[in-house]
Amino acid sequence: MTTVLEIEGVSKKYGDHEVLIGVDLVVQPGQILGLLGANGAGKTTLVSIAAGLRTADAGRVRIAGVDAVSNPREAQSHMGIAPQELGIYPTLTVADNLGLFARLAGMKGPAVRQRVEQVAELLGLTEKLKKQAVTLSGGQKRRLHTGMAILHRPDVLFLDEPTVGADVQSRAGILAVVRELAQQGSAVVYTTHYMTELEQLDADIAVLQRGRIVASGTIDELVARHSSSKVVLKFDRSAPHLADGDWTVDGNTLVSHAAATDLGPSLVGALTSLGPAAADLTGVELRRASLENAFVAITGDTIEAHGEELKDVVPA
Numbered sequence: 186m187t188t189v190l191e192i193e194g195v196s197k198k199y200g201d202h203e204v205l206i207g208v209d210l211v212v213q214p215g216q217i218l219g220l221l222g223a224n225g226a227g228k229t230t231l232v233s234i235a236a237g238l239r240t241a242d243a244g245r246v247r248i249a250g251v252d253a254v255s256n257p258r259e260a261q262s263h264m265g266i267a268p269q270e271l272g273i274y275p276t277l278t279v280a281d282n283l284g285l286f287a288r289l290a291g292m293k294g295p296a297v298r299q300r301v302e303q304v305a306e307l308l309g310l311t312e313k314l315k316k317q318a319v320t321l322s323g324g325q326k327r328r329l330h331t332g333m334a335i336l337h338r339p340d341v342l343f344l345d346e347p348t349v350g351a352d353v354q355s356r357a358g359i360l361a362v363v364r365e366l367a368q369q370g371s372a373v374v375y376t377t378h379y380m381t382e383l384e385q386l387d388a389d390i391a392v393l394q395r396g397r398i399v400a401s402g403t404i405d406e407l408v409a410r411h412s413s414s415k416v417v418l419k420f421d422r423s424a425p426h427l428a429d430g431d432w433t434v435d436g437n438t439l440v441s442h443a444a445a446t447d448l449g450p451s452l453v454g455a456l457t458s459l460g461p462a463a464a465d466l467t468g469v470e471l472r473r474a475s476l477e478n479a480f481v482a483i484t485g486d487t488i489e490a491h492g493e494e495l496k497d498v499v500p501a
């Protein structure tokens with residue numbers, strides 16, 4: 186399969202702050218890539234560079250085989266972007282906002298109206314086509330903003346936190362549009378803090394941390410590598426040793442790893458073995474393996490490292 190977005194060795198500094206350090210990413214047609222990272226990890230900077238809105242200090246971006254640095258106009262004709270900040274014209278109608286972007290993308294004649302109506306339908310904005318954009322709710326504006334990026338069915342679509350402030354209906358509309366576009370062959374780069382959205386989109390994942398991609402793969406791969414299901418029992422004193430099952434004692438806590446489907450039986454087994462000692466329990470947790478837990482495990486290493494660094498500077 187041909188690669189439609191290639192990011193190679195992209196680096197970016199703001200002053201002395203190295204935000205991106207030699208980032209490589211490839212995205213194929215039809216692939217949805219979820220870009221995850223904590224606040225300030227550099228997601229927007231990376232997306233903005235890939236979309237030609239900011240310049241990199243080093244590295245290369247190719248969109249549909251076109252070098253985005255030496256040939257930005259042609260590269261941009263193959264992409265659509267919905268940045269984090271809303272970019273709609275408040276005094277124009279919804280139809281005119283969409284029509285303007287369709288024409289900017291090179292569409293002409295009756296095809297413009299047809300596509301405007303189609304996108305409005307997809308995003309549940311048909312009733313609003315004749316209304317000024319300023320009169321829309323926050324979620325409807327977010328839908329319109331997304332619609333403006335997808336009108337020309339770009340080969341590569343960048344969506345930077347597209348569902349922030351969107352209600353359930355708006356969110357579902359945006360996810361449906363992303364899925365439809367990917368099914369038709371567009372490559373989508375999707376940044377979000379909502380991991381359930383990435384699960385719903387069955388996205389592939391890249392985790393950005395401290396300027397580097399620190400983990401990537403399918404959701405199943407990341408979950409299998411970095412997250413496990415477990416039962417955690419907390420006591421108000423040292424945890425007892427259990428004769429049955431594979432339990433690990435860690436201070437006041439007992440932990441047992443189990444398949445996600447076995448968490449319930451594992452807990453029941455533990456409570457039976459504990460007998461009267463169950464009265465000393467202060468907490469019971471069933472942690473299911475998930476993308477969210479995998480993300481915490483991947484990025485949590487660094488939180489500990491920060492802790493160690495901090496210890497060095499705290500006076501004794």
Ligand SMILES: Nc1ncnc2c1ncn2[C@@H]1O[C@H](COP(=O)(O)OP(=O)(O)OP(=O)(O)O)[C@@H](O)[C@H]1O
Pocket residue numbers: 199204222223224225226227228229230231
């Ligand atoms: N124009 C700029 N000038 C200076 N520093 C900037 C600029 N833009 C971003 N930064 C800094 O670069 C880092 C990465 O910012 P960026 O917006 O790319 O992160 P992000 O992962 O998108 O964050 P969020 O999840 O909060 O949207 C942050 O520390 C931010 O403060």
